[in-house]
Amino acid sequence: MDGRQHYRSFADPLASSLVLTALDIENWMTDLTMMKRFPLSALPQFAHELTHQWCFTSPLGYTLLFLSFRAQKAALMSMEAETADERMRFCRQCERDMVRVQLCQRLMQPIAEGLAEFAEHDAMPGRSEIIGAVFQSLAMLAAGNRVKNKRELPADKLLDNLRAVLLDARATDQHIERKANLLLEPLSALRSPYLCGYLTIKNMWFWALNHAAEHFSDSEFLLYYCKAFFYDDWDWVYLLLKRDMIFPDLNAEMMLDFLKIRLEDFNRNVSEEHAAEFVDRVLNRASSPREFESSNKLLNFSFCYDYVRATTKAAEAQQLLRELVNDVLSPESYKLSDNLFVVWTSLLTSRQNITLGRANYPADPGKLLLVKRKDGKPLVMLPCKEELPPNWNGEVTLVSLFDRGDLRCRLACLAGDKLLGVFSENGQTEDLQDFVRYSPALDPAIRVDYVRLVEAMVREACPGVDEAVAKGWNHVAERFEQMLASTALLFAKDPAKSFAAMKESGFLGVTRDLSMLEQLAALTLPGATIKSMEFPGTKSLSQLRTRRDEILANLQANAGYQPLHFEDDVVYFSFC
Amino acid sequence: MQQEIRYTVPGVSKLDMLKLKDARGVEFAEVPVPAGTYGEPVLFTMTVTLAALQVLGAYLLKKRTQARTEIEIEEIHPDGSSMRKRIVLDNSSQEPTEALASVMKQIHGR
Incomplete structure (x- = not known):
């Protein structure tokens, strides 16, 4: 697949970039930017x-x-x-x-x-x-x-x-x-x-x-x-x-x-x-x-x-x-x-702006730039003030931005590297000054590339x-592992036994069964008690709960755990 | 060089990887994140041969949600060329067998 495309979400501590893979940005671009709806499946990841x-x-x-x-x-x-x-x-x-x-x-x-x-x-x-x-x-x-x-x-x-x-x-x-x-x-x-x-x-x-x-x-x-x-x-x-x-x-x-x-x-x-x-x-x-x-x-x-x-x-x-x-x-x-x-300074000023995603679309030039979906249906019309570049290939990049300061979304439109316009959620044109200077920084992947490039320069020098x-790391690694094990297993009756069981593959070392682990995951999600899942092919919650006692017995036998308490059928384990 | 068409799908969870790893004609590779970044927990890219196409079909079918979903896969030909396909997972009232047939048709054209 394309080397520039990412298939696992990440955030970069230095570039302060964020790449979200759960967002089907091509289909959600306008809904997101107009702040109409946020895709449910991407919300927890976000x-x-x-x-x-x-x-x-x-x-x-x-x-x-x-x-x-x-x-x-x-x-x-x-x-x-x-x-x-x-x-x-x-x-x-x-x-x-x-x-x-x-x-x-x-x-x-x-x-x-x-x-x-x-x-x-x-x-x-x-x-x-x-x-x-x-x-x-x-x-x-x-x-x-x-x-x-x-x-x-x-x-x-x-x-x-x-x-x-x-x-x-x-x-x-x-x-x-x-x-x-x-x-x-x-x-x-x-x-x-x-x-x-x-x-x-x-x-x-x-x-x-x-x-x-x-x-x-x-x-x-x-x-x-x-x-x-x-x-x-x-x-x-x-x-x-x-x-x-x-x-x-x-x-x-x-x-x-x-x-x-x-x-x-x-x-x-x-x-x-x-x-x-x-x-x-x-x-x-x-x-x-x-x-x-x-x-x-x-x-x-x-x-x-x-x-x-x-x-x-x-x-x-x-x-x-x-x-x-x-x-x-x-x-x-x-x-x-x-x-x-x-x-x-670009990394510093762009920390406030989150790029939710970017995608390319065909477009027709005119007084208003008509941006279309890949199937030719109109997506959005933009009053771009900047001229299209002379060698324009008929495609624009739309970037959905979220400003953490004023909690508003904006849509940036680029032809190649040239920024044509930035629009607020109600279609108003924004002052380009702040965005033009840092337009490459609108691409979070480019920001990450900048940081890696500079780090490579540091290593060479x-x-x-x-x-x-x-x-430094080797000196403390073992103690670090022990420290985190003890904070993670604070309530375990036998932390050494629990750590041995979970060190390599987490709770699979305790449940020893994938379907049981899946059920454990469902049982420990607060939301799972409220929503009944009726979509064909999904397991109903009552089905999931049938093995609760079995799961608990396994957890106790294999890792010495006890649930902390039950509330509305959600099991609050002392650990997950 | 590989002698047959293969299909890859990225973003496969560890749970699915563990469930499918023993199937014939299926391979997994960990999806990396850029060095120095904080990535989400490990995900895999699954590669299947034609012999394991049903595994891919069943996997994609499981990804149906209440909304229409599209998942991108890549078809890799023996000469190294490749083609991307967007598989539409439509939550219509289709029976599982019909839905599987629809997904298989989108993957392989039949």
Whole structure:
């Protein structure tokens, strides 16, 4: 198949790109962009990838981004160095930054995937006063799914509507299959970040429910709280920017110790009081600042760090990040490479825009550009102000964009590389200025390519990077696996036995039967209780439940597990 | 060089892979994600020979949903050339045997 096409969804932490495979974009282009409806089958997957994006736009996410920019700058400076000593000095700087970026990303990957899987399968907005960016976006995108005209939906019904849409989306065969796939992932963090991360977050939720049920009975609140807890964490930033260890193994050890303490902190400190404090911060009712702005004004974002850590290194960490941003986005960097500088600023400014998808269509020129489906039927007419290029091949690319800032969709129209117009959901033409400068960045795959290209340049200039990262990683890998195993199996009666059973193939090592694993997946999806699946060929829920006792007996015999509790026929296992 | 026509379909789940991996004429390869990115859990590309066409047909049929669905497959010829086909999975009131016949016709033309 086409090498440029992707068949597995992903999000890129540095390019902040997102590629969704569940979206049949060619057929959904106009519905999506006019925000009429969002395809049900793609909604959980979108929640997953959007959660990654959300985590990338945080103090930790931006710190990693700017550390990697600084590593790129050092690599370039090493290439231009006049003496061997100078070259070595820049290479060492590049290595140290890359080691920190890559080790931190690896160590945080189970948390990142755990949050994303939780958003996909579990999180449901409840009665909390606050709602995170992911489910806010979903509420807007799915506003038209259950009504003919979304304008008929009053603002106070948006969340009710989203809850109903999420229940529908999670009760489909495709979704049960996605959950089953998650349960099939190896539990070992060295083999896969998904299951160990998901179970860790799920256990945090159960723990929080036991200690602060008033707030955490809203599972979406848990997602918001955890995102802030792990990613809006200025102590992480401080550690990455201040503790500049020369030896990669020491760097790795320090980071692992930090993560371990953070995981313990969560369980030790979660309470109604801290949750209420968090709500106050989000609603700006607390006195401490929650906006960051670099002194050159090129980076600004909001954050809501948690109560426990708020008094530690936040001020120093913010100053260190300001210095880092100034160093990277300086006139000296522009002089060094204006191309790279443009890539950096493009990656920075395009973080707010999510490309939902892009597809090519034939079009007829005219006062209004008539874009057609492949079968020749009209799709949309666009009042493009820009002229078509002279060598135009009769085809245009439509790009569906979602802006996380104003929660609106836009449609960009390109002929080759030339941007012809950008239109809002109600057909208004947008100012092209912001989009023209960064039009290549409208393609998320190109953004990822940029990042990989620059990373290749870094490796060529400083060939010791991979070796240094490997050295650091190998030093902590075994302890990292043990740590995640213990957080993932927090409630297991016999963690060693459970880990042995699940290390290689997840819950298949427990159920030892694929159909039973599929049923386990269905039984643990909250949505599955509400929706009856009557489509021919699907298993009815009553059928699925017939083997519940058998499944439970197997789980207990093979891994020593007990279900935590039952509610409305959904089994809340202490682990899945 | 392969001597017969093969068909590939991407995005096959691990669950389906485990169910189908022992069928004759069926192979799986893991779908990669770009290095350094956070991908979704593992998916596979399934390649079937003509002898295993029924497996592909049954797999596609299982992907029917309440809405009309289209799945893209690729037909690879012995000379290395290839052709993409969009298989329409229509949720009409078709019986499973009729629906399978319709899918098989779209894949192979008969």
